[in-house]
Amino acid sequence: MSEMPTTEPLLTLSGVHTHIGQYHILQGVDLSLKRGGMTVLLGRNGAGKTTTLRTIMGLWAPSAGTVTFDGRSIGGTPTPDIAQSGIAYVPETMAVFADLTVRENMILAARSGPLDQARLDWIFKLFPALKKFWQFPAGVLSGGQKQMLAIARAIVEPRRLILIDEPTKGIAPAIIEAMITAFAELKRETTILLVEQNFRFAASLGDDVAVMDDGRIVHRGPMAELARDEALQTRLLGLSLDAHQ
Numbered sequence: 001m002s003e004m005p006t007t008e009p010l011l012t013l014s015g016v017h018t019h020i021g022q023y024h025i026l027q028g029v030d031l032s033l034k035r036g037g038m039t040v041l042l043g044r045n046g047a048g049k050t051t052t053l054r055t056i057m058g059l060w061a062p063s064a065g066t067v068t069f070d071g072r073s074i075g076g077t078p079t080p081d082i083a084q085s086g087i088a089y090v091p092e093t094m095a096v097f098a099d100l101t102v103r104e105n106m107i108l109a110a111r112s113g114p115l116d117q118a119r120l121d122w123i124f125k126l127f128p129a130l131k132k133f134w135q136f137p138a139g140v141l142s143g144g145q146k147q148m149l150a151i152a153r154a155i156v157e158p159r160r161l162i163l164i165d166e167p168t169k170g171i172a173p174a175i176i177e178a179m180i181t182a183f184a185e186l187k188r189e190t191t192i193l194l195v196e197q198n199f200r201f202a203a204s205l206g207d208d209v210a211v212m213d214d215g216r217i218v219h220r221g222p223m224a225e226l227a228r229d230e231a232l233q234t235r236l237l238g239l240s241l242d243a244h245q
């Protein structure tokens with residue numbers, strides 16, 4: 001879906017705090033995404049990346065601060081309403097129905113009615129395995145193919161923003177290569193916020209980058225700048241970088 005030409009960010013988090021029970025996890029997150037392209041959210045394990053995605057999606061309510069999507073405040077809004085406004089979320093767990101066929105998984109993900117064939121053909125081009133296994137239960141898919149199905153479900157209809165949590169985790173290198181091609185195409189039609197630990201994957205796709213530490217954003221800028229500055233990578237990401245390459 002093409003965005004109206006405007007320089008206003010698509011999504012802005014401003015001073016966002018999130019508590020999970022007694023734990024103060026997000027401690028003043030400031031982040032803004034421009035319209036189109038991909039922003040990668042990096043950071044050590046436990047930095048708060050997943051919590052940030054879940055807060056945007058309304059799965060955790062922020063205890064302070066504002067979340068603004070396309071000029072509208074969505075902080076504390078129920079998740080179905082946030083999804084309705086055009087944000088899709090692919091959690092790390094993928095949330096695929098193993099007993100249902102790939103086709104049935106896709107049908108369930110479509111909100112506005114029957115599957116659109118032109119859209120499906122485009123998705124099959126991005127992820128050919130889904131066409132091959134269309135009538136098979138999703139449970140027979142490999143981890144990488146399940147990840148593709150999870151992403152395909154999120155984009156079965158055009159979305160304005162897609163939040164994706166660590167799609168390469170535990171995925172074979174050949175599938176990661178296929179994912180790079182698919183994401184490069186996908187980010188041409190929509191805005192993507194990607195949580196990732198695989199720096200090579202992140203650097204080959206990201207337009208912008210934000211780095212989290214201890215519940216805050218500690219660095220924001222163009223990905224190309226971080227990709228060519230090894231000292232900055234080490235300072236911001238430390239050992240977690242080597243461990244996941």
Ligand SMILES: Nc1ncnc2c1ncn2[C@@H]1O[C@H](COP(=O)(O)OP(=O)(O)OP(=O)(O)O)[C@@H](O)[C@H]1O
Binds near residue numbers: 051
């Ligand atoms: N349901 C929960 N209950 C209590 N603490 C939680 C819960 N979910 C997350 N946390 C804590 O919040 C902090 C941030 O977790 P989060 O999953 O957002 O980090 P992350 O940056 O996504 O890390 P990872 O790469 O390990 O997923 C961690 O210390 C984690 O233990």
